[in-house]
Amino acid sequence: MKVIVASKNPVKIDCTQIGFNQVFPNEEISVEGVAAHSGVADQPMTNVETMQGAKNRAQHIKNEFPHANFWVGIEGGIEDTNAGMEAFAWVVILAKNQKGQSRTSTFFLPPKVRALVLQGVELGHANDQVFEDHNSKQKGGAVGSLTNGLLGRTAYYEQAVILALIPFVNKELY
Template identity: 55%
Template sequence: MNFPKRQNYQATAKPLIIVGSKNPVKIACTETAFSEAFSQGFTVDGVNAASQVSDQPMGDDETYLGARNRVMNAKNIFPEADYWVGIEGGVGEDIRGMYAFAWIYIEHKSGLNGKSKTATFYLPEAIAELIHSGMELGAADDQFFAQENSKQSGGSVGILTQGTLTRQTYYNQAIILALIPFLNKELF
């Protein structure tokens, strides 16, 4: 397992957030969203926390569970944090085709939690076929669009919007929405 350096986080005045992933996009969007929502700085680090779901989660339930499991496993790995964040991308299908989305799950050391789901967007049929063959969305994007490790940069949303929306900006809004209970503690 990869652990963040257990430097003396208490020596800083900034609250510590642990993201249940080492993906730099997930870490960066978490830092941006928290800073925007609370108008203050945070120390943000990531750990390799298992989602305990399929490599390519299918549907809301499995994807949500993956985000929540990342938080629970990150808490076990790094219990000293103030917040833990799980971000899990998934795909679903309906009569219109296959679509992509992500669930965000956040927990505070007090036990208060927040959750949100990103917007959805439909995938090209060629990508859906690759996913049906057993590929994960990031690998399907890399193969079809001749990319390398796209999920650690703009992701599928970045490729399909031609960079207008990146994976980081896509997750950013959903993280802020998952912070609603923390911004309105008296209501939750």
């Protein structure tokens, strides 16, 4: 089974490999990451924009690599709400004639990170500034920093990958 992830980020590649291995334990699965544009802002600022970015990424690589079995787009985003600034990601998985999608759980960003994001700083860079880290978005991310490593970005995205695969293992229902 050939799976293409629309990113070179090791977090997105790893969570896809882990999720697919769990859902399809009897399959030999090859996961490859390729760079793909999201077609949205570098820092998506709404739920709708974030979902669109994941869809765009998946469709872009499906067009570019038509001989794979699955194409995966993962887009992290934020939305400023009355309750605070929420962080989350969307996962969109395409196959030849089917689609699955899921959103991660949400968590709220601290005021210092929120302030930087509202000034136009991408979440990963804002997180690095506040937590004195470097390239955290390719490691534990904001969720890892805020949970003291109890929940890293790979594990955080993994569940959404599994949930996005529901239509593929329940084809008679979808």
